[in-house]
Amino acid sequence: MSIHRYAAKTDSVQTELIRDLRAAGIGVWVIGRPVDLLLRFWCARHHDHCWQPLEIKTPYGKKDPKARVDPRQEKQQEFLIETMTPIATDFDSAWTELNKRHKLGRVEIRGELLDHVEPRLFRQPV
Numbered sequence: 001m002s003i004h005r006y007a008a009k010t011d012s013v014q015t016e017l018i019r020d021l022r023a024a025g026i027g028v029w030v031i032g033r034p035v036d037l038l039l040r041f042w043c044a045r046h047h048d049h050c051w052q053p054l055e056i057k058t059p060y061g062k063k064d065p066k067a068r069v070d071p072r073q074e075k076q077q078e079f080l081i082e083t084m085t086p087i088a089t090d091f092d093s094a095w096t097e098l099n100k101r102h103k104l105g106r107v108e109i110r111g112e113l114l115d116h117v118e119p120r121l122f123r124q125p126v
Helices: 014-023 071-083 091-101
Strands: 027-030 037-043 048-056 106-109 112-115
Antiparallel strands (some): 106 112
């Protein structure tokens, strides 16, 4: 018998965020622990493929949505701070956080062009 009595509850925004990240050309793996996702993408800053863990949190608040942190996740919070892992509540926040550390370039998701850094493709140049 497993020590986990119940299935881990995923954040409500996770499915949509994973779909949008993959549509942007980012490799996404759901790892669950210590964070939700592991991402792999071409980084123009490092001129190589980079790996980045990403934590997903369900936003709360109507005017200024913020990530909701459960007090039971103290060890995870320590890990996030120690490793400087970004927390995302939607694709825009994930994109912004990734571009703080890496240069991803531009992407079009569901008809909206995001051009936060510079006009480069995600994939490694040939």
